[in-house]
Amino acid sequence: TYQSYLMTDSIDSQITHASRQSGTAKACSIERNDEHDCTISEEPIAEQQASDLAVKAATKILERMQSRSNIFKKHREAKVPRIYRKDTILGDLLGSGGFCNVYGVKQLNIKLNDVPDATNRNCIDSKRYVIKCLSPSTMSTSHSFETGAADLVAEAMFLSSLEHPNIIKIQGVSSQGLSGFASGLERGFFIVLERIETTMKERMKMWELRHQHRRGSGFRQILPSKSEKLRQRKDFLERLNCAVEICAGLKYLHSCGILFRDIKPGNIGFDYNGNVKIFDFGFARELDHQDLVQDDLYNLTGFVGTPRYMAPEVASYEPYNLSADVYSFSVLLWSICSIQVPFYGLSKEKHHDFVVKGSRRPSLDTSWSSSLRSLMTLGWSKELEKRPQMSYCYFILQNEISLLQDGDEVHSGKARRRFSI
Secondary structure, eight states: OOOOHHHHHHHHHOOOOOTTTTOOOOOOOOOTTTTTTTOOOSSSOOOHHHHHHHHHHHHHHHHHHHHOSOOHHHHHHHHHHHOOOOGEEEEEEEEETTTTTEEEEEEEEEEEETTSGGGGOOOOOOOGGEEEEOOOOTTTSSHHHHHOOOHHHHHHHHHOOOOTTTTTOOOEEEGOOOOOGGGTTTTEEEEEEEEEOEHHHHHHHHHHHHHHHHTTTOOOSSSHHHHHHHHHHHHHHHHHOOOOOHHHHHHHHTTTTTEEESSSSSEEEETTTTEEEOOOOOEEEEOGGGGGTTTTOOOOOSSSSEEEOOHHHTTTTOEEEEEEEHHHHHHHHHHHHHHOTTTOOOOOHHIIIIIIIOOOOOOOTTOOHHHHHHHHHHHHHHGGSSOOHHHHHHHHHHHHHHHHTOOOGGGGTTTTTOOOO
């Protein structure tokens, strides 16, 4: 079966996203959703008891991160602008998922990090930002309100401690702090993030449409012309450049001891300048020596993430480490190079039997360079010790890009093969 990004993703309907056992929230996937009304209720949604429990849960996770985190710095967190609820005017509901809603911003009267002084506080381009807050449905039950509040605070803490061009940037947090949850209002507590204009999943659909158009326009020939080879190389180079930016962001996270745990096209986005941004830190976890069990393996929550990209040891509830992200990235890298959905058409049971417990992996295109194929093979190895570090992945991809830019035919694909199967 042709594994298309334009077709309904059958695995996603069969292998559901893992339940957020450890408390996690969808970040800011902002695929446009004009069917929803952006009206925000000014009446408390949650009962006072549930609101108080949410504050306690958020406080607990905050104190835990402050006391045990190696990356949290108070001076960085203090630099994140505090924003009053009354100083924001929401736009459309752009997306929802997990525990949160993400809204566009019509007006944001606040001095942000990239505004040089307070006199310019009304001159920012509000279209470049989004507001993320707990959804009414999350706040309607005590348990989900507690979990969602803890997750949103954890994400705010993570993002206030991180700074990298390929990591989504937090631009503000509600001025009420954790007490905002006590109000029971939607947007009682919220964070302001830079806006993601499109996701990798949407970009892959565009790549596939472009490829299909060229095939239908007669570009595919038995002996491709020089112009077609140049187009193939240019397209492949574009995709590899995206992959290396993802790799750079993950390399940075790993250097901070952070395991992302949900690498997939839906959690990779592009800002208004086209820069790659990793977002949705709902499943992210800073490694803690207290969780160490043996040989650099950590006793962490199992079955966390998205099964299609999930490392076998995570799906099997076994101890794991940073190499779980390397596995996920390798599967994503294959998907970027081939413009295909990995393990397409497998049921939940078959995916578990053939991929998690077995050794089935995506087929490698022989037109790709040996170093690129080797990187994928090592990266998704069942043996954790064989998987390279993200820094090595970055080195290999940088080298591949250099060779393509220099016009190396071997690395741009054989004449009789294409880059997507």
